[in-house]
Amino acid sequence: MEIVKSSGERVKFSMSKLRNSLKRSGADDDLVNLIVDRVQDELYQGISTKEIYNRAFAILKKKQSISASKYKLKKAIYEFGPTGYPFEKFISAILEYSGYTTQVGKVMPGFCVKHEIDVFAQKNGEATIIECKFHSEEGRNCNVKVPLYIHSRYLDVKKHWDAKEYLDLHFGVGWVATNTRFTEDAMLYGKCAGLYLLSWDYPKDNGLKDRIDRLGLYPITVSTLLSAREKQFLLSRDVVLCQQLLHDKFFLDHLGISDSRKKRIMKEIELLCNC
Structure with missing residues (x-):
């Protein structure tokens, strides 16, 4: 069939x-x-x-x-759209729960020009820059042009970094993160150029879906009780994880949700965070 x-x-x-x-x-x-x-x-x-x-x-x-x-996890990430900003916040949040300190939208000098970096992360004395490629439509993959472009930006930032000799912070490999998949050529280029690629199912057993399941860091958009309007309100307030809503319940008050419905929503969120 x-x-x-x-x-x-x-x-x-x-x-x-x-x-x-x-x-x-x-x-x-x-x-x-x-x-x-x-x-x-x-x-x-x-x-x-x-x-x-x-x-x-x-x-x-x-x-x-x-x-x-x-x-509905994969579909829920598509619901971040149409801009890629919530996805950047989502990647940043996942890294923070893995021990990184992060900044989103950090402007960094390159050897030639300045660059706005999607996610700047630090851990164990190493700095990492992560560029995010978000697709809001299913069926679209990241081709080789994406890591090619991002690698050139990484090299420009690294050249400036190395020239300044930040002795207390090593500049690590560049990352490319996407909510879809990489084409074969994109993966080959990433491996050859020394980029770390993170997609829905790559690297094997450590892709985006694996990290989310392992850490229990489900996006707020997986909720089956929140409406599309309510999800977009929360995303506009940088609430991208169920974990965040668990600690910031007051956001639901701004939506005019009844107490009985609020209890059902929070029960769902609690179960997702603790499963």
């Missing part, structure tokens, strides 16, 4: 991929089997991956809402 990806590419349907993604969401075996059987019964030639996702998500939301929130 062939299915159509968001990029338009036709591929063979993989039941094991569907099963694994459902298990990653925390759904129990009985629920996974139920969804897999239902999807399998409703498959047809040329069905889109979006339609398969929608059908699986609908069942999850009805049966096990927290698993539904985790299952």
Whole structure:
């Protein structure tokens, strides 16, 4: 059975991929089997991956809402759009929970020109600059032009840094972070040039989805109870993580949310942060 990806590419349907993604969401075996059987019964030639996702998500939301929130992780990051700024804040927050101190939008001098760096991070005496490439549309990948461009900016900043001899802070490798995937050429160039590439599923077992699951740092947009307007309000206040809302509940007061609904939302957030 062939299915159509968001990029338009036709591929063979993989039941094991569907099963694994459902298990990653925390759904129990009985629920996974139920969804897999239902999807399998409703498959047809040329069905889109979006339609398969929608059908699986609908069942999850009805049966096990927290698993539904985790299952929509990739889609939730797309909801950061249309600008890339919330994604930069999200990457910064993930790094901070991994022991880095960070600054977003830091202007740094290069040897030739100044550069506005998406995320400047420090840890263990090493400085790192991270450039973020956010796509708000599914099916778009980062081609080789992205690391090529970012590498040239990195080299300009590094040349100035080395000339100034910041002895107390070593200048480490440059990073490129994206919410989608890198093309094969982009990964080859990154490896050759010494850039650290971070995408949805790269590096293997340490990609964006792995880090989020491991650290429990889910974006606020995974919530199935908050409306799109409410999510955008929180993002505009730099609340990008469920963890942040857990400590800054007062933001919900500005949205005029009823006490009963607020309790349901906070219960969902607590479960996501503690699962």
